């Protein structure tokens with residue numbers, strides 16, 4: 421049997437060997453502590469799970485859902501944007517329901533790019549931006565995110581001939597994996613860049629509500645004129661611990677929303693209506709759950725960073741957002757090697773930064789989605805291994 425050439429464009433999975441080693445340790449009965457998992461371990465709010473159960477009694481939810489999401493859902497998204505960001509959206513044309521934001525992110529390249537077009541993809545980054553571009557037959561151009569620049573892309577450094585061919589620019593702040601945040605100023609620059617080069621700027625705002633120390637993350641759509649050139653992806657996965665439910669949304673430029681919707685109507689059939697109703701309950705609030713989750717994640721993040729600093733890695737910063745700590749390794753250590761040896765010596769899993777792109781080399785990502793005891797024990801084991809091995 422022969423398969424699509426499209427699949428040949430997808431690079432081999434870098435950490436297959438690490439995964440195999442983890443499997444082996446688990447099979448041997450080892451007590452493996454994983455800082456690799458990126459999804460919330462706190463259960464979703466009770467009023468939301470109750471709304472889901474109640475919705476099952478409504479006969480209409482068992483029929484095919486609306487492709488774009490029900491108007492009620494899109495109106496709840498518009499209310500959220502208005503309340504949270506002061507952004508006014510037309511729920512009829514500027515909002516689209518997604519079966520989790522990953523689905524929309526991945527389909528965007530198919531809606532925007534023709535073969536040979538360029539997609540500007542940050543490096544390191546959530547892998548879907550690059551993979552969806554390759555699947556669409558477009559050409560990714562990696563923009564390095566450097567520590568010296570606060571892990572923001574230097575848009576002026578993109579060569580003119582690349583900018584000319586680019587159709588899409590990806591941004592993601594608060595950022596996975598670097599945990600960096602972006603200011604309104606930077607978003608203004610990005611919108612200006614998109615206008616100048618006639619491209620769509622897509623912002624993945626999955627972590628807008630997972631922030632610490634009083635920091636509030638902006639929306640790209642807050643920038644004047646953003647609705648002319650921008651689309652933003654949002655998700656209930658991280659905010660409300662609903663990763664398994666598969667519900668998210670896109671908001672922004674109506675032509676981009678329409679184009680994405682056109683791809684989707686030919687591939688999927690919308691979100692389950694009962695999940696949509698529960699998502700409305702989540703977005704409309706109360707939001708005390710989100711506040712409590714921020715406190716929990718913030719405390720765990722402090723445990724991790726304090727622990728790393730105490731073992732001598734005093735350069736590691738306290739992130740202001742996301743579920744991750746992005747820790748630079750001491751000079752000379754390679755991230756894949758470090759992760760391999762840490763697993764061997766300490767039964768602890770961290771994600772090698774190089775897995776998110778070549779510029780992620782020299783860093784590892786630790787997630788805050790495990791409880792305080794496991795974090796403390798994990799950090800203790802890391803410190804022991806680092807002191808004796810590295």
Ligand SMILES: *Cc1c(COP(=O)(O)O)cnc(C)c1O
Nearest residue numbers: 520521522546596626655657668
């Ligand atoms: C978790 C994550 C998502 C995907 O969220 P879903 O809505 O569950 O598909 C998108 N972008 C980034 C950067 C993420 O880390």
